[in-house]
Amino acid sequence: MDLKTSHNSPVFVDPLPSLALPMTYTTPTSFPSSGLYLNTPKKKPLPSKIEEVRAAGWLDLMLASSPPRKRQSKDFLPHDVQADDLDLRYRNWMVNYPSALGSFEAITELARGKKLALFLDYDGTLSPIVDNPANAVMSDEMRAAVRHVASLFPTAIISGRSRDKVFDFVKLTELYYAGSHGMDIMGPIRKSESNGHHVECVRSTDSEGKEVNLFQPASEFLPMIAEVFENLSESIKDIEGARMEDNKFCVSVHYRNVAPHDYETVHQRVTAVLKDYPCLRLTHGRKVNIMHSHQALYQIIC
Ligand SMILES: O=P(O)(O)OC[C@H]1O[C@H](O[C@H]2O[C@H](CO)[C@@H](O)[C@H](O)[C@H]2O)[C@H](O)[C@@H](O)[C@@H]1O
Secondary structure, X not given: OOOOOOOOOHHHOOOOOOOOOOOOOOOOOOOOOOOOOOOOOOOOOOOOOXXXXXXXXXXXXXXXXXXXXXXXXXXXXXXOOOHHHHHHHHHHHHHHOOOHHHHHHHHHHHHOOOOOOEEEEOEOOOEOOOOXXXXXXXXXXXXXXXXXXXXXXXXXXXXXXXXXXXXXXHOOOOOEEEEHHHOEEEEEOOOOOOOOOOOOOEEEEOOOOOEEEEEOOOXXXXXXXXXXXXXXXXXXXXXXXXXXXXXXXXXXXXXXXXXXXXXXXXXXXXXXXXOOOOOOEEEEEOOEEEEEOOOOOOOOOO
């Protein structure tokens, strides 16, 4: 795979964000303090009015939660969106999110002589963003590239998905996998682990029976997460396009296929269920709300 020229970053294959967005919108780079981490104390009333949802930044996040698509055929543009408008949005987006490939030489220079490890996201990085998460298949070309890089550096994939799901797509046993936003980490045992492994790691075996390190710091929350999954599934079932995803240590509510005028309803239903689970956190991804037990740890031990 030619990293410099031929690979169209899957980051840019998202659908056009809502037309309600201003021309120079900026996808938030940091989360609003009151909105994204809903460590909801039981007695504190949750936002009930649309204005409060908007004020907390949630609605704006939901509307702006995917980058604009770079090359979108005019045929598929909504009737009131001009190609120029789309280009402008894309260029504005690129100001905040420049491609690392444009600075490849500089990055290579900075890395020289350093001990490197590679941390990769899965969705939108190794696979294209698609409407149905079950279809986010990784290409053989991408798999070969990841296999190659993993032969050079310790390589980890960090994902909001369950670890099993990511592994089922990637199928490379030589990698570290951090699923459920870091709540479920598995990795090869390295020869350098002479002084034993991390205190919370256990030795386990992977799908091929190979010994691995396993780190699952949120196991005690599994019954609660399962309950939240059931309650949320029931709560959003009448919202057209809303989709639940069970990611084992966290729960995702997808609204990629929900009409923008129903985003507020999605948010209200999610927060209403969560008010009974004050120890759970609510975070936000691309057209997805995520419930998990801890702040993500991403504790990869190489
Ligand atoms: O932290 P991440 O690894 O980026 O996980 C965030 C979510 O990724 C997946 O959803 C995203 O990709 C889907 C397939 O392309 C897309 O349909 C969805 O809109 C995106 O948000 C995954 O399915 C979720 O469980 C993760 O929470």
